[in-house]
Amino acid sequence: MATHLAAPPGKAAPEESGRGAAKVPLRTAVGRYRWLYLMLVPGVAYFVIFKYLPMYGLTIAFQDFLPFLGYSGSPWVGLKHFEELFAGPDFGRLMFNTLLLALLHIVFVFPAPIVVALLLNEVRVSFLKRSVQSLIYIPHFLSWTIVASLTYVLFAADFGVLAGWMRDLLGDTSKIDYMAQEEWFRPLIILQQLWKQTGWGTIIYLAALAGVDPNLYEAARMDGAGRFRQLWHVTLPAIRPTVVVMAILASGNLLDSGFEQIWLMTTSLNRSVADVFDTYVYYAGITQGAISYSTAVGLFKGVAGVILIFGSNWLAKRLGQRGLF
């Protein structure tokens, strides 16, 4: 989808001009498309200044960095921090927690907007459709802090609404502190994500669905396809490219568990299942002051993310889909 939008009507798509550059001398190419290149400048400058230059700071992952001594004065320690991370007692747990949360995310959270979009697409009353859509994307605008507080109010052992119901309806006075139970941590995280993100995610899919040619449905109906058949043979293939692009983009964030949400939900009792790379980097770097070590952790996470994005893009192409790049 993104590549379609990037190509202005009547002009060559960027990837084609890239290929053409082999034949046309670069100067001519630049001259011909100078306004397009000019428009590129702010974007490139942004990435160079704010994304690439700061990467210089990654060198501290290979040092025992002390700000007082600076980049040049701090001792180089090679891969010490990486060894400490990989050999340390936390790595397995961090990896497991991060990957499991990512897996749960893929299984439950990623398809949710697709399902909801398909369901909404079948709603024929446009007023109903639009109001439902607006209602379910509102949670997207609430901060994680508010979501966590809401969860606390609902689930807290002492005064939680849910605990109250359990008491009143079931006579259950066990006062389970859901916020503090290890086994409740992941369900709560996934529920929060579903609640907060599903509605927002449907927007893109609904847009893709709106672009499906109505003639296709008509043709399918002529061939005797029912509602479900239409969904299977027309709607799903039509939004497949969008799903693939969204999936590739999501794969790069696979190790991003979402710092804020998890940090807010972490307690002493659930830390062993809650610790993920994101929160660990903050804990080690900001609250414990182990800057170099936490940079090494963050760098590892970043590299793994890049590998995942390239890998899934390659996989998408291998499966005959149009990849991201």
Next chain:
Amino acid sequence: MSKLFGTAPDPKGELQQAVEKFLGKKLQITWVPNAEYTDKLNVTLASDNLPQVMVVDPHLPAFVKSAQAGAFWDLTDKLDKYPNLKPSDERSALNSSINGRIFGLYRMRPLLRSAIVIRKDWLDKLGLKLPESVDDLYDVAKAFTEKDPDGNGKNDTYGLIIPKWPGNYASASPYDVIETWFGAPNGWGERDGKIVPGFDTPEFLEANRWLKKMVDGGMINPDFATLDTAKWNEPFHQGKGGMIIDVNIRSRQVLDLFYEDDKENYGDKVAMVGNLKRSDGQKFSYPFTGYADVLAISKQSVRTEQDLDNVLKTLDKLATKEGQNLVTNGIEGRNYKVENGDTAALINEDDPAVKVIQDNADDAFIQLSTKGTVDIGGIAYQRVPSGKPYQDMLTLQKRLMEEDLKTAVHNAALPVVSDTAVARGPQIDTIIPDARIKFLSGAITEDQLKGEIKRWYDSGGTQVTTEINDLVKKLGQ
């Protein structure tokens, strides 16, 4: 850079003007709310823009590393030149040092501050006495839970209120205090000639078994693992829980809450006792460190010996009786007057302008004082609150402090910093406090708790223990 417990003072405010006039210098102070202070401190230490003087915990790993790399002035041999900067208490000075080297002026605090704050009206209603031993505490907690102390006919109260503790092991949490009552070392202590961590002792386990019995019996708030420390007083004030184990000044905070409700009878709601005896009658009291953070001077912004001399001269002036009174109590004649030659009595409490001075002193400027505190005064005038319950509480506080000091159990490893502990902090610091809470909540068994202690040793704790032993020996204690 300093801590803040309220709204930041206006730099043009009356009190800051007064301090600046007294010092003959303009002050530029970065006030950082207490709750985010450690984070901000770590970030600041990682930046290249350090303030000249900063309030800092001298054993914070990032500070230890910076100080040992030479980012802060080593003041050990420099303080003698300044008449008011010499440590007034050697033990506290040593406690606040890094392996015997002083990198900052410690901010004096009373050594013994642990106490139990109790709902007095509940005790009276149930006809109970103040607890003296851990067994008494258990009985009171049980009665508070089961005998309907608030008389509303519902089973909706519990004995002891414990919050989600932000610090690690041996950071003066209610757990740490109780373990010490049972005879466990406070942090680190000697066993058979070797210094061992307190959690590796039978007393530690016994104390936690006892606590677990209270948790299982519903005598502790069920959300003890998640209750925010900022909301600690609420259940006490709202009549849900009856006891708080914390610093003795908390009695003042809860008195404030009850005072707002009922300006006549607020004194009937709050009682306080000090440290408790063990079942066999032996008493071990939990002392604090004798200091709370130090004022450290950055080499990056105070470059030469000459500059350092200037800063120290300023701090020396601030450490005079007059200076300490200014930051601790405020402006004499405006918000307080001197009574009996040595106490500060608040005046003009209803005047909004005076209230600003008072708040600025209490919430902010008192953080700059190294030799004065509100409750015992130090070299500053001791504050005398106006209400009689407040005065009684303060008297009690002083008496308990003196009494408990005799049985104080000191942390043998306080002045030393193990390199491994600093380097491995992220990996091992949460093991013990997490395991302790899991054990108390029933998530793990006692054997698993012991397994976690072993995991601590395996993850670097063995090395930490060896280093601590060496360092303490070297320090010659």
